[in-house]
Amino acid sequence: MQGLVVEVKDLTVAYEKKPVLWDVDLNIPKGVLMAIVGPNGAGKSTLIKTMLDLIKPVAGKVSFWEQPYNKQRKKIGYVPQRGSVDWDFPTDVLDVVMMGRYGAIGWIKRPSKKDKALSLEALEKVGMLAYKDRQINELSGGQQQRVFLARALVQDAEVYFMDEPFQGVDTKTEKAIIQILKALRDKGKTVVVVHHDLQTVPDYFDRVTLLNKKIIATGTIEDVFNDANIQSTYKI
Numbered sequence: 001m002q003g004l005v006v007e008v009k010d011l012t013v014a015y016e017k018k019p020v021l022w023d024v025d026l027n028i029p030k031g032v033l034m035a036i037v038g039p040n041g042a043g044k045s046t047l048i049k050t051m052l053d054l055i056k057p058v059a060g061k062v063s064f065w066e067q068p069y070n071k072q073r074k075k076i077g078y079v080p081q082r083g084s085v086d087w088d089f090p091t092d093v094l095d096v097v098m099m100g101r102y103g104a105i106g107w108i109k110r111p112s113k114k115d116k117a118l119s120l121e122a123l124e125k126v127g128m129l130a131y132k133d134r135q136i137n138e139l140s141g142g143q144q145q146r147v148f149l150a151r152a153l154v155q156d157a158e159v160y161f162m163d164e165p166f167q168g169v170d171t172k173t174e175k176a177i178i179q180i181l182k183a184l185r186d187k188g189k190t191v192v193v194v195h196h197d198l199q200t201v202p203d204y205f206d207r208v209t210l211l212n213k214k215i216i217a218t219g220t221i222e223d224v225f226n227d228a229n230i231q232s233t234y235k236i
């Protein structure tokens with residue numbers, strides 16, 4: 001294994017005292033394309049949000065390259081679940097993508113020609129170039145998802161977390177997105193994706209984490225993506 005990107009230790013998370021994640025241990029190595037799968041309510045989104053410091057755990061610890069999230073945030077990209085972001089201010093698609101070049105403070109800075117070129121290139125990759133001047137709140141959920149993906153791409157992070165990036169996108173776009181994710185992986189980036197469709201797991205991913213409040217199994221597709229583990233995750 002070529003070094004760890006993320007280390008999750010003894011993580012327990014609760015909403016209003018009701019635990020939704022129990023004692024989760026998870027190591028994510030560099031350069032993998034990993035799915036997190038599990039039934040509705042298994043805690044997949046909660047796990048990602050806790051890793052990214054958006055939810056405080058009851059117990060346990062998350063480190064990125066052996067440091068807390070806030071020390072490494074520039075190297076960490078996040079594409080939230082569709083519909084989870086409310087755009088109550090007017091901003092166009094290209095601006096949303098260019099925000100990825102700077103993070104929040106960068107609003108004040110003028111984007112350079114290079115920032116703009118990279119952002120247009122990313123929009124082209126996700127098939128959204130034609131929408132560059134549209135208001136973000138006038139797009140469908142699936143289109144917004146692709147814009148967020150473009151924003152994550154221009155951020156040039158080392159590790160990416162994506163919460164159901166295929167939700168509400170058509171098959172052609174899904175295939176295009178997975179090609180982008182595989183290319184990131186091939187460049188040595190680490191990509192973690194909450195995913196719903198078990199059928200496509202072996203084709204899309206090289207590792208999988210099966211989650212249902214606890215980690216049922218985590219590892220390579222070959223080692224852990226088998227009937228026994230799937231059955232204990234989905235209780236079927």
Ligand SMILES: Nc1ncnc2c1ncn2[C@@H]1O[C@H](COP(=O)(O)OP(=O)(O)OP(=O)(O)O)[C@@H](O)[C@H]1O
Nearest residue numbers: 015016020038039040041042043044045046047194
């Ligand atoms: N903000 C919240 N307040 C209270 N309970 C919550 C909150 N968010 C999630 N939950 C509960 O925590 C559990 C885990 O939710 P989570 O969204 O992490 O699951 P998930 O595996 O991502 O589900 P899905 O596949 O349906 O998106 C669920 O029982 C859910 O109802």
